[in-house]
Amino acid sequence: MLYEPFKAPNIELMLGLPNPDLQRIASSQANANAWVQSNVKQFGNVKFRYIAVGNEVKPSDSSAQFLVPAMQNIRNALNSAGLGSIKVSTAIDYGVIADGSFPPSKGSFRGDPPSPQVSDPPLSYQNLFDANLDTVYAALEKSGGGSLEIVVSESGWPTAGETGTSVDNARTYNNNLVQHVKRGSPKRPGKPIETYIFAMFDESNKNPELEKHWGLFSPNKQPKYDINLN
Template identity: 55%
Template sequence: MACTKLHFPITATTLLVILILATLDFTGAQTGVCYGRNGNGLPSPVDVNIASSQTNANAWVQNNVRNYGNVKFRYIAVGNEVSPLNGNAQYVPFVINAMRNIQNAISGAGLGNQIKVSTAIETELTTDTFPPSRGKFKDNVRGYVDPIIRFLVANRSPLLVNIYPYFAIANNQAIQLDYALFTSPGVVVNDNGREYRNLFDALLDATYSALEKAGGSSLDIVVSESGWPSAGAGQLTSIDNARTYNNNLIRHVKGGSPKRPSKPIEAYIFALLNEDLKSPEIEKHFGLFTPNRQPKYAISFN
């Protein structure tokens, strides 16, 4: 199982598919590993106008999906953390049209039942997330997310969400470390009878609550990224904390969340390798392995 992101050139009229999740068959809870944000050994990046050209979307699917018959693609995500609120805001107008064109290309290739088209969002698009049942999308992103939600509902595709308890605790020192690392000895948040012992579940269920309020109650969430840095920003970012978080995440996803306890969670750990060329410093240290392929700590997917 693998999650690979490709950074492609993007112009004002171009939005490229920059996240492909290629997986084996999923049965129940599964945890994959993201290669990182610069994939190797995959199709070369090309500047293709997908958002406004069905022909180019068809060609992209042919070149990057159909030509790789030995890879079982599960999802194609159009955009990673594109948002009206961050540095990717200039791409917001192109996401939904690119999703539609890729969906048409996938359906035309007879792959509509095998590959789901989506996009990956960050939890910063939500607000009022405490308790999780209050979660909703911020008013100033509804114009962006609402058409995406309608598209996903119509095509029975999941929403991909990058969930990072590390960044939540780094930005809010009132959060207890054991709550973020899945090691809390007891219930931390009781939300109308739903008991939360970890921050991951709280962030996930707050996003489910936001989806419900925006007409997406039928949607599933796939956690397209989660992880913990092993260095780069003081005591929070340690080998011990990274090992604890990632191993506990793997064990945890088998049981679902308080809001959806009977549904195991599909999640991908970010990332396979440290990315030494990235900045800021914290972004270099999410890998399970060093760039020379040495494991940083023990991890079990059993």
């Protein structure tokens, strides 16, 4: 079984609902209930922390109109199944951030990327991860959502497919990421950033070539490199 290695009590998973399923789930509470029963409820020994409904849905996408209704139906389905502790979210496309949202304190959402090091007094940034995160925090604050917490639903590094991709680079990035998020961002120092590594497995059927090689594991379930998650 796919989830068998992840039954340990200290392992938490985020489960994604694919974009092609949004309309079906949004159109029927019964469909949402069935999805939760088949993909979540029956795996009682696996600790699912989040359901990510859709992935990087743009406001201009035809599926955008189904995103919020699908999230609401999944929320209702989880509650009905006695799984109310599982949170429902979505992975946003960074295109929802307005042009000119840099430095991070200038962050705002659209009405309808930075250099390796930048100063945003009194803060300074040395990587895109922190800069992008704090840009979204600034946009939330300006929209009245400053109390909301951001979960980084995916960050990672591919092992092949483009210049700069290798097993060594992926190992270095992901191991450093685990340690980095413990310290928080410049805007919220000392507050660990809940972060999920993308991805668990390589996806050999995806295109372009770069998209095939983000996994910590090969499709045969063998680890591609060592990673310390502590």
